[in-house]
Amino acid sequence: MTLLRVAWRAWRVFVHLLRGLATIVWLFPRLTPAQRDLRVQAWSAAMLLRLGVTLHVSGQPPAIGPMLLVCNHVSWLDIIVLHAAHHCRFVSKADVGRWPIVGRLATGAGTLYIERSSRRDAMRVVHDMVQALRDGDILMVFPEGTTGDGITLLPFHANLIQAAISAPAPVQPVALRYLDRHGHTSQAASYVGD
Numbered sequence: 315m316t317l318l319r320v321a322w323r324a325w326r327v328f329v330h331l332l333r334g335l336a337t338i339v340w341l342f343p344r345l346t347p348a349q350r351d352l353r354v355q356a357w358s359a360a361m362l363l364r365l366g367v368t369l370h371v372s373g374q375p376p377a378i379g380p381m382l383l384v385c386n387h388v389s390w391l392d393i394i395v396l397h398a399a400h401h402c403r404f405v406s407k408a409d410v411g412r413w414p415i416v417g418r419l420a421t422g423a424g425t426l427y428i429e430r431s432s433r434r435d436a437m438r439v440v441h442d443m444v445q446a447l448r449d450g451d452i453l454m455v456f457p458e459g460t461t462g463d464g465i466t467l468l469p470f471h472a473n474l475i476q477a478a479i480s481a482p483a484p485v486q487p488v489a490l491r492y493l494d495r496h497g498h499t500s501q502a503a504s505y506v507g508d
Contacts, residue, residue, distance in 0.1 A: 338422030351401035358397035375400035380447040380483035387456035443477035
């Protein structure tokens with residue numbers, strides 16, 4: 315890819331990030347939750363186009379909640395990919411909420427944050443997840459707790475799954491796999507251990 319094409323793609327991604335931020339700040343307060351969900355899904359699909367990523371979904375995403383989705387975690391790209399398939403609320407490390415632009419986007423999309431080093435905070439987040447599930451939300455967790463290579467699974471940290479037991483709500487597994495243009499598994503998107 316030529317330098318000019320890379321610069322153009324980077325510019326389009328940056329402008330799209332700013333559009334998302336403006337939407338969350340000025341438009342979201344006037345929208346219903348269902349309208350916000352549709353905006354997040356459309357914004358994510360448009361971001362994938364700008365990044366040159368094609369989404370293929372096998373199976374049917376859940377139409378309505380409550381549901382807890384559990385997924386392998388490969389990359390920062392996972393969140394955009396999963397939102398493009400179907401809006402859901404993520405449970406994320408608290409650091410993400412403090413990141414410039416991205417933190418505001420994640421918070422606007424309904425992300426629940428957890429201080430991973432605090433057991434007390436894990437209990438709080440499970441309580442918040444139970445309430446969200448009882449309200450009919452679809453939640454997404456990455457039980458590996460970090461990113462893997464996209465080929466093998468890391469050990470699961472299952473404490474957040476307690477929310478589905480307590481709510482009660484069904485648990486749906488989701489698998490992410492990134493392919494190159496020839497259909498072979500690709501590790502290009504992976505950020506192992508991030």
